[in-house]
Amino acid sequence: MTKQPLGAQISHMLKDRGVDTIFGIPGVHNVELYRGIEQAGITHVLARHEQGAGFMADGYARASGKPGVAYVISGPGLTNILTPLGQAYSDSVPVLAISSCLDETSALRGQLHQMRDQRAAADAVCAWSEEARDAASAYALIDRALNEFASTRARPVHMQVPIQTLGALADPAPQPLKRRPTYPAARHDDVYAAVAAVLAARKPLIVFGGGARGAADVIPDLLRQTGAASMVTYAGRGLVPGDAPLYFGSALARPDCAKIAAEADLVIVVGSALSDVDLWRPTLGHTAPMIRVDIDPACFDRLSPQDTAILADAGEFLRAMTIAIPARTEDQPAKWDAAQVARQRAAWRAEIDAERPGLLPVCDALKAVLPDDTMIYSDMTQFAYAAKEVWDMPRPGHWHHPFGFGTLGYAMPAAIGGAVARPGLPTLAIAGDYGLQYTLQELGTAVELGLSLPILVWDNGKLGEIEDSMVRSQIAPNAVVARNPDFLALANAYGALAVQPDTLEAMQDAVLQAFDAPVPTVIRVTPDITG
Template sequence: MSDPVTRPLGAQISHMLRARGVDVIFGIPGVHNQEMYRGIEEAGITHVLARHEQGAGFMADGYARASGKPGVAYVITGPGLCNVMTPMGQAYSDSVPVLVISSCLDETAARRGQLHQMKDQEIAAGTVCDWSCTAQTAQSAYGLVDRAMQEFATARPRSKHVQVPIAQLQALAPPAAAPVVPAQQAQHLKADLSSVVDQIKAAQKPLFIFGGGAARASDAARAVVAALGAASFVTYAGRGVMAPDDPLFFGAALARPDSAGIVAQADLVIAVGTELAEVDIWRDHLGHRAPMIRVDIDAEVLSDPQQAEYPVLMDAGIFLNALADDVTGAQGSSRWDAREVAKARASWRAEVDAERPGIVPICDALRSALPDGTMIYSDMTQFAYVAKEVWDMENPAHWHHPYGFGTLGYATPAAIGGAIARQGKPTLAIIGDYGFHYTMQELGVAVELGLSLPIILWDNGKLGEIEDSMVRAQIAPNAVIAQNPDFCKLAEAFGARAAAPETITAFQQAIKDAFAADGPTLIYVTPALTS
């Protein structure tokens, strides 16, 4: 390569990504995508070697949620792409900006039996992400990457997949053009929304519901609610948008069946940045009888079965900041009763404790032991299900969970990605015994990087939630118990620290010790934990 600017396309893609602000890539090299690795170090990008492509995808997801920047993963043709499809589906479901770049075979129609061959790799990936496209030229590859970056910045952020034929990755190519100027979204409410604002200001009993889309506008959301004297709920993904001590805050209790009765009391419902999906409310209809104003960046959400009378296609943060300016100084005369709010919250907390006994006190103990600003990644486990309902977050976007797609094995690798993005800031993982099996090998990455990462492993010795569901359905529990290893010895075999506290006090101390350690600590906890 006599021309220092001309490089194989695989290398140019890394340089292009670095020019667009990407400084970490998660992945695994193989003979099909090795050209993508030619330029990583030269471009100044840190590569994190996952132990499985699923782990790489979850790390990219966790990194994106923590940093607000796109998470990028490099994977090989065929099985590598298949392995990362679960994280792609999770990122799509939870609106996380993840870009997966893979190699692909040059030709598949007339040849069979090639290494890593799939019938249609592009279409397969497209079933779990926003879009999946093949770049047949260097300019096509550059254009697709820029398209992904623009959409991450201006539309609902969802996973994307770009694949490049092996021969193209190897071929010399000119560098990508300079980064394009990111598109700007309108920063003010349009005049035709004045009637919506007037309705909000005139409501006597307004109820706001904030989802994850409002997470980056919590200050404005709190200001709006305070000025109007409004009550509020948050979805699980919206926890932290509202201040826990707000006397008219109902918490993340929309999944409680009788929350529908609370919603029915409102004379105006304003849902901001939320799908109001099954995993948010666990019923077909929210329960409102009053008109609904629906604010979302995704037009599909605005046409869902909730049938909002006033759909507003707008970024939640832009809407809330503009609304906050408009209602500043308003003297909201709320008809909501703070005593009734407190009563409802206490009742719901008691219900959660009765449904899954013993977990609420452990959640309380964990919360009191955590440093300020801790970011938490949880898995599909009963510990997390309880915490999502009773644990009010001080800060938004600080508890991440595989909400929609609902995959097991998310928490450990996602927390690793989050810890990489948050160097020097506390990050924590919560995972169940069964989910830990899915991605336990990524513990080696945390050891390799020396991440001070506490991993709480909740072991109830079974698929507890599934067993409970079978019992409710009058099915004799079947296939819900698996032989577990000695998790502490397993962690130590990876080079991690391990602790198995038997009391609440010892549990809290183990958490503090783990944050001070120079590597990850697996903290093994069972329902037998006592005070």
């Protein structure tokens, strides 16, 4: 290739490195980034707001396993995408945001889209935020991002390029590496030490996080080999079969889960940070030694002297364990009681049903009809809060939720990105009536793309979770009821389909029909559906 403006060369570089889709919004300050998109053969998805573009890139990354890429303008374009970048940081999602920036800000004032320090603003929610002032720097930063995505804990990153630099002629980017760096592999000594520890334990407990997805196919064998009880984080749902006899489910946040952890004489945590939003308490509750396996050294910060830290890819570590470990013999039975586990799970389900009356029947009805390969994106809504504790996923990595940062408005645009990444496969968005309105305008993008996307809206006419929190705190509920629009009419106005089922059976039919519809379908569900 000959020289072209750097903005065009960036698109060609991304294409050469496997990027096939970019989410974003063009503007006068980043128009040069758009010069090479079609030329490079990249699909561009036009969002209605940069926040939507960021969530789409996030959803695309989670569904495809590839980085999500977004183009935004300087100033408000970047600030609008900061919330999605913060969410991607909390949930370890590889998102690359590329923005333009002003050429000079120290001596000139009052420029269009001017900020005091745009780079630093993005740095607050990203692994890093850097400015590329020439082509070589831009190429180096893009490769740095892609290499880190492939070999370390995924975090979003931001690169900004001055407007004049984007328009300046530049040579093509260098050829990509033949092989990118990979996650660290476990040492043989670490694997065999873990095997010896789990065989010596009588009541081992393994906690699987989302980082263990690479070993989903061997985890059932590992649990049989070790006789270990298991739990999963919300992000780890689907890693353990729901009918596994010693599976406690995704109930880490239940207060009495700490008592279960205290029964173990060895705890192994694989691919999870065990963050505050996993536990909602300071510690897991164990007193036994713990083995932590993770690719992020920061996960080892709070280990005690009796614990073991293993820096390794969780999936490969578990695979190595299943090869190295012999089956537990009959004279070394594990002491976990399957009947106790079943009783505990039933008790937790009853607690959730009492805390959130009327929701579990809706969850059960929806789960009963969804194809096993359905990918679900949920928002911060009571429906999702209940489901993530009782819904055993048939496979891992198929329910995505804005954990950690906990933003509203995530579900629908992220589901759009997920549907773009998995054409022809079922994708479902679940949002509350309030959260949906944060990014409702992205329905236009879904219609433009012709996505067969059911968007289930749990409409209780209020901020139900906040109201409950106020009541528990003995505060008179205040500012928790808002006038909702006619969601069905709004959907029709965008060109989408819309339906309000009045029975659980009708809801099931509506969702299945939406998977085959030529445009998205908004399905409004109210608490009245359960009578």
